[in-house]
Amino acid sequence: MPQLWFRSALLPGGWARDVRLTVEAGRIAAVAAGVAPEAADERHGIAVPGLSNLHSHAFQRGMAGLAETRGPERDTFWTWREVMYRFLDRLTPEDNEAVAAMAYAEMLEAGFTRVGEFHYLHNDRDGTPYAEPAEMAFRIAAAAQATGIALTLLPVFYAHGGFGPRPAVHGQRRFLGSRDGFARLVEGGRRAVAVLDGAVVGIAPHSLRAATLDDIAAILPLAAGGPVHIHAAEQVLEVEECVAALGTRPVETLLDGAPVDSRWCLIHATHLTPDETRRLAQSGAVAGLCPVTEGNLGDGIFPLEAYAEAGGRFGIGTDSNVLIGAADELRMMEYAQRLSLRRRNVLTGPASPSTGRALFDAALAGGAQALGVPAGLEAGAAADLVALDPDHPALVERDGDALLDGWIFAARSSPVLAVWRAGRPVVAGGRHVDHAGITARYRATLARLLA
Incomplete structure (x- = not known):
């Protein structure tokens, strides 16, 4: 021994x-x-x-830095998304495996020992499913096996192009699928990770833009007690479109219409009202914060002080993998709060005066909960x-x-x-x-x- x-x-x-x-x-x-x-x-x-990286799109490591040139209009998350769509046009399963392995090796070097792969790259380059529907999941599993990182695989359900629901655009063709097709993806994902030690499988309805509440209710049993992750309220325009289509805000919609509990992780949840902040904290769910990516995309700043004071749980993720570092995410998280509130050592208290320890402990516990494993x-x-x-x-x-x-x-x-x-x-x-x-x-x- x-x-x-x-x-x-x-x-x-x-x-x-x-x-x-x-x-x-x-x-x-x-x-x-x-x-x-x-x-x-x-x-x-x-x-x-080791920390849990609760939110990763591994393939995006290959495009890190490629969207830092201004286009003809003012750049936003939505213009960045067009760059991402173009990057995907040539990506093969072999390419995805190689890029994921690079990202996972860097995560291990940075102090992460488990990754939650929010896996939505499913289809071939023309949008048709592979002969093995979970081909890309097998590639993610191969990258995890090659690097040694622990994997929580979160196959993504992506059925619509926007609220309404709207039809998908060309750039989303590699993500799309039906409810029946998603069941096959989840089953394939379980086969893909069967060779990995300590692997966990959950599900991830992409967002309320891409999955309706009815869709979410239909696919929830596929989680089989595992984690449930969803993007929510990352962008102001997303919130405005949700209100226009549904009459309620994204996080409000989920808290009212879905069984959000400790199995759930709401990724970003950047734009919250005080009531949403309190209710999310009380739900037992984890807020999946990705401060480096949120800063890179200009998303906004999560109301972390109020959320933590209400007992909210959070973890960190590297999301777009534009820069991979556990310390970088935690530092950015605290500095964003300091810049917003114009104070220092925001997340500390009498029982834990060290900011580093407060951040580390919260990310350790919240990340492990979100990825369905114990920690420590x-x-x-x-x-x-x-x-x-x-x-x-x-x-x-x-x-x-x-x-x-x-x-x-x-x-x-x-x-x-x-x-x-x-x-x-x-x-x-x-x-x-x-x-x-x-x-x-x-x-x-x-x-x-x-x-």
Whole structure:
């Protein structure tokens, strides 16, 4: 049984010194604190639990930075979406696998050990289903297996082009499907992830633009107790169109018309009224916040202080994968609140004065809930952990919560030194163990796609 010894580790009860984790069959078999290292121990400095990246569109990593040139009109989320549609025109299943593997390797290097793949790229380039309807899900699973990241697969139901419902546009042809077709996609997704350790399958009605409340009610049984994710209220125009079509706002519509509870994750939920904020917090659902992408797209700022004060749960996701970093998401989250409210250390309180610790704890718990798994370094849990470099300039001479403050707010380069997923080393020396191979395949893929 491998034994990992750490000078300091963040356990469910708080920071502990001189910690040995015994790993057996991918799980933590025992945790001992205050013990001296033994000859057989693999010794490291600082251990923290791996975080869950609750919202990813892996294929979008390949277009990162391609939408940063202004078009003839004022650019918005909707003009960015047209760039995304064009990028998809040439993407093959092999391309999708290569790009996803690059994204997943970077996630592991950044401190994420599980990803929630909001998987809506289903059809061939002309919009017809593949012979294996879940072909693209098998490619996502292959990328997860190759990199070692844990996967929560969230097949997306996408039936309409907008509120009304409106017919789909040409750029949405690779996403579309019927209720019956979606059942086949979910079944195929379960087959695709069967080879993966600890995989979870849920469902994701894309949004109220793409799935009506009747659609959502019809497909909910396919979740079979697993997570349910949906985009909601990301854009002001989305809210306005929802009110025009349905008479209510997106989050209000979901809370009134769907059984939103702790299995649900509302992605973005940026534009909320105070009443929606309170009700969402009370529902037990998780708000899936993607601050880097929301900043990149100009979405707006989630009312996090009010939501947290109402007891709301949240986690973080890398969404468009324009930049992949756990610390980057948490830093952006706090800084957006500071800029909006013109105060510092917004999410702290008397019981948790460290902003880094408050952010990390909330993202750890909320992300795990949203992806349908437990979290934390304790006996019986998956051995998903991250070793930080104690000699990194942002961490030297720091201890306890100050380590998280240093990582999130003061590190120019990542202090993530090693990562284990289910006890298997997947990052060493700050790099994925197959960094060279994954990067070479990604380069070849992009060379063809962007030629």
